[in-house]
Amino acid sequence: MSYSIKEVFYSLQGEGFHAGRPAIFCRFSNCNLWTGREEDREKAICQFCDTDFIGTDGQNGGRFKTAEDLVQHLLQFWPEKSDVHPFVILTGGEPLMQVDETLTTAMHAAHFEIAVETNGTKPAPAGLDWICVSPKANTEIVLTQGDELKLVYPQPTLMPKQVEELDYKHFYLQPMADTNTNLNQKHTQMALEYCLKHPKWNLSLQTHKFLGID
Ligand SMILES: C[S@@+](CC[C@H](N)C(=O)[O-])C[C@H]1O[C@@H](n2cnc3c(N)ncnc32)[C@H](O)[C@@H]1O
Ligand SMILES: Nc1nc2[nH]cc(C(=O)O)c2c(=O)[nH]1
Numbered sequence: 752m753s754y755s756i757k758e759v760f761y762s763l764q765g766e767g768f769h770a771g772r773p774a775i776f777c778r779f780s781n782c783n784l785w786t787g788r789e790e791d792r793e794k795a796i797c798q799f800c801d802t803d804f805i806g807t808d809g810q811n812g813g814r815f816k817t818a819e820d821l822v823q824h825l826l827q828f829w830p831e832k833s834d835v836h837p838f839v840i841l842t843g844g845e846p847l848m849q850v851d852e853t854l855t856t857a858m859h860a861a862h863f864e865i866a867v868e869t870n871g872t873k874p875a876p877a878g879l880d881w882i883c884v885s886p887k888a889n890t891e892i893v894l895t896q897g898d899e900l901k902l903v904y905p906q907p908t909l910m911p912k913q914v915e916e917l918d919y920k921h922f923y924l925q926p927m928a929d930t931n932t933n934l935n936q937k938h939t940q941m942a943l944e945y946c947l948k949h950p951k952w953n954l955s956l957q958t959h960k961f962l963g964i965d
């Protein structure tokens with residue numbers, strides 16, 4: 752199995768439970784809910800995606816023939832001589848189209864702590880240390896258990912109530928960012944009000960966007 756990677760960068764986790772934590776981001780190419788092409792957005796299952804995940808031409812992207820090759824590539828982005836184990840966030844695109852136990856085993860052999868950002872429609876291989884599922888309207892959630900559920904809000908046909916009984920440790924609402932309209936503030940206000948009324952839910956802001964980092 753080879754791995755197609757759009758881009759790799761070292762930044763802070765901007766969202767959710769680990770917001771503010773330094774991490775290596777490994778963005779896998781391709782998604783099962785959108786082709787990634789603008790002309791297909793309207794007919795996609797997931798229509799609000801803020802990410803370019805097509806191809807392997809991003810910063811430090813490429814095709815990696817083996818899990819060991821990918822691990823060696825990722826390791827160079829962790830600060831040398833750090834006494835903290837490398838923390839990697841597998842994202843995409845949809846990482847669970849490619850991540851397998853061969854990769855999680857190779858990452859653990861290199862002492863990585865592994866987090867994943869997934870849409871929850873694909874089963875997870877063994878060996879993930881932190882599972883963050885962000886469910887999408889009109890999909891079947893296969894991953895009904897995990898560490899963090901991060902719902903982009905509002906999605907008119909997927910209400911928080913429909914997912915809040917799933918077996919997760921933490922529940923977040925993340926305001927839907929829209930590049931075409933000026934609804935970002937409105938969505939943030941709506942998410943904030945929902946959390947105040949329903950304290951099971953915490954607010955997740957995409958802090959990397961206002962910090963101006965990747
Ligand atoms: C680009 S996705 C990649 C991982 C996976 N495919 C998923 O959807 O969870 C990473 C995170 O960004 C969130 N996201 C994508 N587009 C967004 C938007 N327009 N506003 C807020 N969050 C968004 C996703 O819901 C997910 O939590
Ligand atoms: N800083 C930063 N944090 C993130 N958390 C989830 C991201 C993603 O695109 O999956 C992301 C991202 O792209 N950048």
Ligand code: SF4
Binds near residue numbers: 784785798800801802
């Ligand atoms: S599932 Fe994730 S990567 Fe795929 S289109 Fe939606 S937000 Fe983007």
Ligand SMILES: [Mg+2]
Binds near residue numbers: 802
């Ligand atoms: Mg992102």
